[in-house]
Amino acid sequence: MTKLRLSSEEVFTHTERKVVLSRYYAIPNSHLKKWQTWNCKRWHKKYRSIIFILILILVFNATLYKAEAMDKVILQLRWDHQFQFAGYYAALWQGYYDDEDLKVEIRSAFTEDGQILQATDEVAEGRADFGVGAVDILIKNDEEFNLAIIASIFQRSAVEFFMKEETHFNSIVDLVNLKTARRENDLLDIELQAMLIAEGLNPNQLELYKHNGNFTIDDLITKRFDVVPVYLSSILYYSQREDIELKSIKPIDYGIDFYGDSLFTTVALARENPELVERFKRATLRGWEYALENTEEMAEKIATSFISTEENVEEIIDRNRFQAEKILDLTFYPVIQIGNINPHRWKTTHEYLHKLGIVSGDIILDQLIFDYEAILMQETKRQEKIMRTLSFSSLMVLVAILLIHLTAKNTMNQLENLFQNEMEENKKKEGIIIYQARMAAMGEMIANIAHQWRQPLNNLGLILTNIEDEFMYEELSKESLKDAIERSRRLINKMSETIDDFRYLSNPKESKAEFCIYDSIVSVIELLEEKLRLSNIKVFFGYITMDKGYGYNNQYSQAIFNIIVNSIDALLNTDVENRQILINIYKKEDMIITEIQDSGGGISEDIKDKIFDVYFTTKDKSQGTGLGLYMTKIIIKNNLNGNISWENTDKGVKMIVAVPCKGVDKNDEGRTE
Incomplete structure (x- = not known):
């Protein structure tokens, strides 16, 4: 084959x-x-x-x-590793950055050869993605480097000026005759200059010195200087060990209210990849909450993780514990939400820097403050604009068809009738509102003043009791006494304002103006701080918008005061373990909405239609007059042209207050005393 x-x-x-x-x-x-x-x-x-x-x-x-896929980013600190940056370490060690698909390198400000890196330089020049700074962020921006603030961790500046107890000092004017430690281009010196200007003094009257490194307790012991600037009160740690009595000057005592440590990035990164910046912010704030709730654990872990052979571990742990106490005071945690930013405080800081000649340009708040929600909204608006453009032709065809079927005469007649009816209806409503407001202010002024004074008087009593206890147990310090006096003064001023509030209730003396809703609420919380603390009630801010309301700021504060006091009373009458008040502020159409929600139980069905009635109260006659919520309703509806409502939640009651933005409230003309 x-x-x-x-x-x-x-x-x-x-x-x-x-x-x-x-x-x-x-x-x-x-x-x-x-x-x-x-x-x-x-x-x-x-x-x-x-x-x-x-x-x-x-x-x-x-x-x-x-x-x-893990995004690699670098965080540049402003100093060496210590508890000052505990929140960032906690976010790394607890896996919060991993949860957000971030691989983060945290860099010390000290290089191997002993040089100090400036966080603003490292971020602005692209060697780091995020940094920790303060007023130096504004200074760097003035050099045409665009940096954006993500979160303000320290709600107060950590800068103080220390001197020995026996140093003669009665007012800031005495600094002119004292040897005050100052050096050129020192960030700590900026707040000293701002304090001097606030008191009408020229900073150039104080001499500049050449001094390398930190100012320490030895500078005061050897009398090299009479006054030294210090960050995070670190000098007190050593003065206590040396048994040396010191006293301090705080910028806030002279109206200088700068932010401390703040997280920032570049405007370019915030615009090009806002989702990454938001993920980093979210993980970082979780880290700070963990660090502040577990200070002992973090103090030990930071010491053992970053120790050098020349340092004593126990001493570093002790120093971290000391810093933890100071940082808790600076963050206001948990009363204020970690990372909260008030753009207007940054604007005020920029104005002081401008007076000092440190910056010369203008500040653009929308660019300076990173707002993830606003960026998403802009993108949504851009897409909506495209859709509107695509549908414009179809809309024009429909309009043409409608115009064919309508005559010009009928249309004008209809519009004229509608306008006339609306004018007459508005006049009737305006007359009723004015009449009701005047009757409420005249008939119940005395009863309301008594009612509104009760809470401040209680707070004053608590402050006096604290002073007495601290004195009896020899714990009363000049600093705590000064703080008590300042809080008492604010309460007394609030009582004085209350008289004016009710005096001009139906016909306010001042003109309507824009005011910051958030600032008004914070001022009320500060007045009630002592009551909240002793009642173990925590106030949380959820969503916050910095959009402004329009009307009478003092009357709006009075209304919010009434609502929060009502929430406090409700919480004190329940057995709930976690006494909380949650506040949200947001803009809806042309109104600014404030929601105040407590965990004190709901309102029963049999009284739900009576809570805003005059003289209605569920309290004993010795504790309430039934005028608080009634007058709150009068203020919001009649004087601010807003609305107030409520609803039960699964834990308590949510009060909802809406006031107009500027341009919405048309009833702001012709008011006289």
Whole structure:
């Protein structure tokens, strides 16, 4: 039997191959079937191997992709590793950055050769993605480097000016005759200059010195200086060990209210990748909450993680504990939400820097403050604009059809009738509102003043009791006494304002103006701080907008005061363990909405229609007059042209207050005393 060789150019299908084999080879059918079965098994085995290899490659690539998908970012600190930056370490060690798919490197400000890196320089010049700074952020922006603030961790500046107890000092004017430590281009010196200007003094009257490194307790002991600037009160840690009495000057005592440590990035990164910035912010704030709630654990871990061979671990832990106490005071946690930003405080800081000649340009708040929600809203508006453009032609066709079916005469008549009816209705409503407001102010002024004074008087009593207790147990310090006096003075001023509030209730003396809703609420919380603390009630801010309301700021504060006091009373009458008040501020259409929600139980069905009625109260007659919520309603509806409502939640009651923005409230003309 002769075999036939096939050409290499002949290609056959499976069926053709069977024909060729049977044609050119004398192969029985049974043998042919066996060959086919063996050949299929051989190919199936080969395919399985290939598929297995492909699966391995895909798994490897998926693992590699996940590793590469972690966004790598660098955080530049403003000093060496210590509790000052505990929140960032906690976010790293607790896996909060991992949860947000972030791989974060936290860098000290000190290089291996002893140089100090400026966080603003590192971020602005692209060597780091995020940084920790303060007023230096505004200064860097004035050099045409665009930096954006993500979160203000320290709600107060950590700068203080210390001197020995025996140093003669009665007012800031005395600094002119004292050897005050100052050096050129020192960030700590900026707040000293601001204090001097606030008191009408020229900073140039105080000499500048050449001094390397930090100012320490030795500078005061050796009398090199009479007054030294210090960050985070670190000098007190050493003065207590040396048993040296010190006293301090705080910028806030002279109206200088700068933010302390704040997280920032570049405007470019905030605009190009806002989602990454938001993830970093979210993880960081979680880290700070953990660090402030677990200070002992963090103090020890920071000491053991960053120790050098020349340092004593126990001493570092003790120093971290000391810093933790100071940082808790500076963050106001948990009363104020971690990272909260008030844009207008940054604007005021910029104005002081401008007076000092440190900056010369203007500040753009929308660019300076990172607002993730606003960025998303802008993107949504951009997409909506595209859709409007696409549908414009269709809309024009519909308008043309409508115009054909309407005559100009009928349209004008209808519009005229509608306008006339609206004018008459508005006049009737205005007359009723004015009449009601005047009757409420005249008939119940005395009762309301007594009612509104009760809470401040209680707070004053609590402050006096605290002073007495501290004196009896020899714990009364000048600082705590000064703080008590200042809080008492604010309460007395508030009582004085209350008289004016009710005196001009129906016909306010001042003109309507824009005011910051958030600032008004914070001022009320500060007045009630002592009551909240002793009642173990925590106030939380959820969503906050810095949009302004329009009307009478003092009357709005009075209304919010009434609502929060009502929430406090409700919480004190319940057995709930976590006494909380949650506040949200947001803009809806042309109104600014404030929601105040407590966990003190709801309002029962049988009284739900009476809570705003005059003289209605669920309290004992010795504790309430039933005028608080009634007058709150009068203020919001009649004087501020807003609305107030409420609803039960699963834990308590949510009061909802809406006031107009500027341009919405048209009833702001012609008011006289």
